Amino acid sequence: MLSTAAQLQKGQEYLLAENHEDLENGEKAGLSKALLDRLALNEKRVQGMIRACHEIAALPDPVGRVYDMVVRPEGLRVGRMRVPIGVIGIIYEARPNVTIEASTLCLKSGNAVILRGGSNAFFSNMALVAILKKALAENSVNENLISYIESTDRSAIDEMVVQDDLIHLIIPRGGEGLIRAVAEKSRIPVLKHFKGVCHVYVHKNANLAMALPITVNAKVQRPAVCNAIETLLVDKAIADDFMPAVLQELFAHGVEIRGCEKTRRYSEQVKPAAENDWTEEYLDLVLAVKIVDDLDQAIDHINRYGSAHTDTIVTENIHAAEKFVKNVDSSSVLVNASTRLADGGIYGLGAEIGISTDKLHARGPMGLEELTTYKWIVYGEGHLRS
């Protein structure tokens, strides 16, 4: 990882030139400004990659950790050891920093990685892969631990995801379209991140002075990310006290509100919410608001319309908090905290390869440990099965 950081520093000029090529091609091809921005590298962004390499290098090695070791009645010692998964395929779009971060995380966890980046970032990615391979060679590590699928044809992905004898895990990173396309065709296990339709529920026993900043932070601190909220649920018992203040604050931050009928009574500025507003991931300064009868209705709403990503209750009541934690079926369930805190860094995972909305293997933020599996290790003294 430290060699990669050094090679990035050394190869920066070449990398920026190759990235420039991608940007020029992108402009000619009429890419949107947002896409071009994601694609663009500059000194600051390269420094960000270098910092990421240093951070990942400093994390504890997840491989080889032995845990749950017990001595069984017949004297057999049985435990588990964390081991690499094997070969991980990363399919992503136009962000070149994924090339560095995903590769470094996979290598740190002992895996080989096969990259397939977006065609718009082709020259940048080839330069980054060359840098990564130089760092491997410098440490006398087999360069083939990292490989890049150079074909920019979509059919290359289709072929990749049926190689279940060679690749052990696919992690697609990008928009919902890409992820669904990969998941549908893959014979290899896929760790997916679909959408984040996250909620704050303000319970009747909430401390409203806490509920207000949590709601605002969860919506406006960075609305375009998956753990920002899309729906606010307010208990009817405290609606009169809470709604005017929260609506005023949200409007002041430029948030468009789409509310249920009861919500609309509190302000004429509230637009009517349609059924599909409860399931929509706006990723923007838009918020659906519903006044609910009680805790049960809030839980039902979240489990029915949410995306099982991240949901928060604000309450002073321990029973309400525990019921919410127990019954909301989401990858992160929070009490008295902003949904924006659902993050591998904040949870202590160090670095994050992504957030899983799947239920198997890894759920929520995925760090290095989630890039490993385990094997059973057993020590006997001539033990037989009788």
Add this chain to the structure above:
Amino acid sequence: MLSTAAQLQKGQEYLLAENHEDLENGEKAGLSKALLDRLALNEKRVQGMIRACHEIAALPDPVGRVYDMVVRPEGLRVGRMRVPIGVIGIIYEARPNVTIEASTLCLKSGNAVILRGGSNAFFSNMALVAILKKALAENSVNENLISYIESTDRSAIDEMVVQDDLIHLIIPRGGEGLIRAVAEKSRIPVLKHFKGVCHVYVHKNANLAMALPITVNAKVQRPAVCNAIETLLVDKAIADDFMPAVLQELFAHGVEIRGCEKTRRYSEQVKPAAENDWTEEYLDLVLAVKIVDDLDQAIDHINRYGSAHTDTIVTENIHAAEKFVKNVDSSSVLVNASTRLADGGIYGLGAEIGISTDKLHARGPMGLEELTTYKWIVYGEGHLRS
């Protein structure tokens, strides 16, 4: 579970009558003796099911366990809680006891279960499902937690395994053909058990008085199961001391030996091994034997030809043991113990839903915990993202 046990006792007569129907149909259809034996129920087998219900009832509840709870620097408390996976589909063949054991394990771990048993066991399974539903009703639990797909058409499976919005995990139990067919078509994660090509490697520093009974036990104690060995690897340094004794003992147990050229020097009874003998799961009293140069060659052989199921080294040398444990990429790696010990009961899991040869989510013997997932739980005091 205890209600199920009681209902099994009460419904035994009806169950055996329905099973008799299946057996008659099976005979008419010309099923093999082995298949008819798997299908047949009798009082002893019903008592076995009842005992399994009692054992599963006595296991600790895996759901709700909170672990890895830490206080993060900013004061947020972050941990994980075991929760049910959701809806689990079990696709199996003609063993009626799977109906009881799989359902009971899924329910104990908080999941709903959709069963699809083999058409040959149709009447037995319908009787068992009726018994299971009675037990649920008796406890005022929703009967739909268990459902059975009554269509005996293969296309019902094809339809089942693409319902990824409704079913969260598929566990196929049966022969390799069934499992491959399910895995290829499924859009739902599948926990698979392919074959068990397991090895004993007798290292040059082995205690031969220990190596001999381990080899024999691993091969002959129950040759038709997945954790019996199919290949014996013997270090060339101790071949002269070990081979005559082990061959004699194996022949005495009626084992057919297919050996490498060097092995054949020790007995004329040894048949020549072909390339495909190293990858074959005999499930019978047949054993492939190879003399290897050293530990590295043994590890390479196992990783190349084995099925990553269960492998053992016999050695007194700690460095050899640790190198083998570290480098053999199998779900269970044992030292000085018979491969037959790779088992959920022996590992302390209580009861086993199966053995996974997959790498994701669960590897090796799967117990109740492997039928759960986790969610992140986070407690703040008004914490925001800055």
